[in-house]
Amino acid sequence: MNFNWLEIIVFAxxxxxxxxxxxxxxxSWLEPxxxxxxxxxxxxxxxxxxxxxxxxxxxxxxxxxxxIPDATVINKKISYVYSDEKHRFVPKIEGQEKFFGKIWSKxxxxxxxxxxxxxxxxxxxxxxxxxxxxxxxxxxxLTKAWLxxxxxxxIKNMVNAKTKEEAIVKWLMNTDKYPTFTRRMxxxxxSEKEAKAVVAYxxxxxxxxxxxFPDNFLSxxx
Amino acid sequence: xxxxYESQKLGLWYMSAALVLFGAQxxxxxxxxxxxxxxxxxxxxxxxxIGRILHINAMVVWLLMGFIGAVYWFLPVETGRETVGIKLxxxxxxxxxxxxxxVILVYxxxxxGAGNKISLWFINEGRxxxxxxxxxDIGIVIVVLVFLYNVFATVFASKKITGIMGVLMIDxxxxxxxxxxxxxxxxNISLDQYFxxxxxxxxxxATWEVLIGCIMALALMYVLKTPRKIVEGWLYxxxxxxxxxxxxGLGHHYFWIGTPEYWLGIGGFFSALEPIxxxxxxxxxxxxxxxxxxxxxxxxxxxxxxxxxxGNFIGAGVWGFMQTLPQINLYSHGTQLAASHGxxxxxxxxxxxxxAVAYIMVHKIRGGEVKLMDSKLWKYAxxxxxxxxxxxxGSMMVAGFAQTEIxxxxxxxxxxxxxxxxxxxxxxxxxxxxFGFGFLMLIGYILLIVDLLTIGKKEEKTAVEEVxxx
Numbered sequence: 001m002n003f004n005w006l007e008i009i010v011f012a013x014x015x016x017x018x019x020x021x022x023x024x025x026x027x028s029w030l031e032p033x034x035x036x037x038x039x040x041x042x043x044x045x046x047x048x049x050x051x052x053x054x055x056x057x058x059x060x061x062x063x064x065x066x067x068i069p070d071a072t073v074i075n076k077k078i079s080y081v082y083s084d085e086k087h088r089f090v091p092k093i094e095g096q097e098k099f100f101g102k103i104w105s106k107x108x109x110x111x112x113x114x115x116x117x118x119x120x121x122x123x124x125x126x127x128x129x130x131x132x133x134x135x136x137x138x139x140x141x142l143t144k145a146w147l148x149x150x151x152x153x154x155i156k157n158m159v160n161a162k163t164k165e166e167a168i169v170k171w172l173m174n175t176d177k178y179p180t181f182t183r184r185m186x187x188x189x190x191s192e193k194e195a196k197a198v199v200a201y202x203x204x205x206x207x208x209x210x211x212x213f214p215d216n217f218l219s220x221x222x
Numbered sequence: 223x224x225x226x227y228e229s230q231k232l233g234l235w236y237m238s239a240a241l242v243l244f245g246a247q248x249x250x251x252x253x254x255x256x257x258x259x260x261x262x263x264x265x266x267x268x269x270x271x272i273g274r275i276l277h278i279n280a281m282v283v284w285l286l287m288g289f290i291g292a293v294y295w296f297l298p299v300e301t302g303r304e305t306v307g308i309k310l311x312x313x314x315x316x317x318x319x320x321x322x323x324x325v326i327l328v329y330x331x332x333x334x335g336a337g338n339k340i341s342l343w344f345i346n347e348g349r350x351x352x353x354x355x356x357x358x359d360i361g362i363v364i365v366v367l368v369f370l371y372n373v374f375a376t377v378f379a380s381k382k383i384t385g386i387m388g389v390l391m392i393d394x395x396x397x398x399x400x401x402x403x404x405x406x407x408x409x410n411i412s413l414d415q416y417f418x419x420x421x422x423x424x425x426x427x428a429t430w431e432v433l434i435g436c437i438m439a440l441a442l443m444y445v446l447k448t449p450r451k452i453v454e455g456w457l458y459x460x461x462x463x464x465x466x467x468x469x470x471g472l473g474h475h476y477f478w479i480g481t482p483e484y485w486l487g488i489g490g491f492f493s494a495l496e497p498i499x500x501x502x503x504x505x506x507x508x509x510x511x512x513x514x515x516x517x518x519x520x521x522x523x524x525x526x527x528x529x530x531x532x533g534n535f536i537g538a539g540v541w542g543f544m545q546t547l548p549q550i551n552l553y554s555h556g557t558q559l560a561a562s563h564g565x566x567x568x569x570x571x572x573x574x575x576x577x578a579v580a581y582i583m584v585h586k587i588r589g590g591e592v593k594l595m596d597s598k599l600w601k602y603a604x605x606x607x608x609x610x611x612x613x614x615x616g617s618m619m620v621a622g623f624a625q626t627e628i629x630x631x632x633x634x635x636x637x638x639x640x641x642x643x644x645x646x647x648x649x650x651x652x653x654x655x656x657f658g659f660g661f662l663m664l665i666g667y668i669l670l671i672v673d674l675l676t677i678g679k680k681e682e683k684t685a686v687e688e689v690x691x692x
Contacts, residue, residue: 009491062410
């Protein structure tokens, strides 16, 4: 199904007005019953519209769709570029790229993301950072963290690593020793397996099509 | 206390526990506000994320407990009978208290666990606002089911369903059902956040708004003796507007989480309309208060109700609208501007409601509803708390605008852009103001509690003495 937002809005409002009008005909608008019926009908119609949209949205945000890549995207080269057609930034996925020196099978990659997600939840990352812009505001947004230039510009040398993923793992396991600003990240005591899984999760998340959020990423580093 | 229904006593317990948690919320808020100023404070021992979990979870729980207390309080008044299943209700209250104690102790002393299901089930689920581990989720559902049963059974036993009770019952079913949407694990963060917002948004911006609409209707009938026909008419209008705009207004959380582009238009449109019901609530409260020429038997309750009407509109309505269109939200999303809105909205809409109900409860237990309840102290607490919340929200608004500009619009949202914004004086200074106003809030809170414990006591004594003399 391909919905246009304006069609949905007009449909929802039009339907609410028409059905309400049928059920309140003959009643004065000053009667409580007039609003009782209108409230009930409008609520039911809005919930129904939400349910239909939910079915449609769920089909478009499952892993392996255009918007949400499947786990094997960790084997791909990911960038974030401006699309002239969409007038916003979009993730660009192209070409193979080894991740921790190997190409991961679908099962391996899925298992890695699963551990990454559980690690991110169990350490309550979201209560300092934002993920997809949601969370707390005490630390940077992680939506496109995998693509952040700081890993290559600073952290790689700081922790003496060869690749970006190795650098992130080393940094994540010793955050308290490598401050980047007055506010340090506490050591969350990640095991190496957990740290690798978190890096995989960040890489996968950076490939999600977030409708152009954050905008103009990297502009200050160009 | 002897003139109370058992249900009202239970309501009072809920409200008392809620107000204690309110204090905890303020203390943990102060702690994490101080960590913004001095990031080394308790670094590695009690990190920011743990303090924040306690700050926001204490808030969610105390507000809900206050609402449950308010419903238990008004239920016998509305139905004219004792609550059915009151013993079960009391048992559920103690189970809830015990469970809360365990959850809080685990948050404080265990804090976090390894990246596996055991941590998510027993320590911390790590999803903002609903961090409670899964076992506690199940406990919360059971406690809420007992509450639902008690409301439904009592209303049916009374053999009459008033308009307010009808709305309340439908709303409570939705409120309880929505919590289930947050009780699952998925590796897919887009799917995770899609249903996570069903709990957060559809609670705070839909079912909670209607719930306090019901509580406010009951409170207005009590405080101003507004006729039932008028409050019920307004309540229906408010339900129509809140659900009519708020259900699809959910779309403003679906701009950037991987969901399809049509949510930009739907979310922008409906959430732009979301302030309308809040305007209706202001008109309603001001109109009723005007008709009665502010004559009331319970001054603090009336003034907190008026603060609620304006606070809800300004905090939830205006502050929300300010950043809700996708064109600005692309830059303001996930900045201090959201924190500014959150503080003002939760205080304006919900904290005020609970305080008003607390004063209504105190009025009755201190010798009945005929005597005028007033004191000097409540005015100080009132003014201080309102100044504090405006000061905090104002500080975060300044910081939020600076962050939106420096980090997001100009800097492109990178790690370095985040640092640049947070080192800029426009963000550094407001964090100090925020802490200062937070401290003021603590003083306001202490005054409020002292007042709630003492207001009307003198009159009560005099009344007892008069009886004794007679």
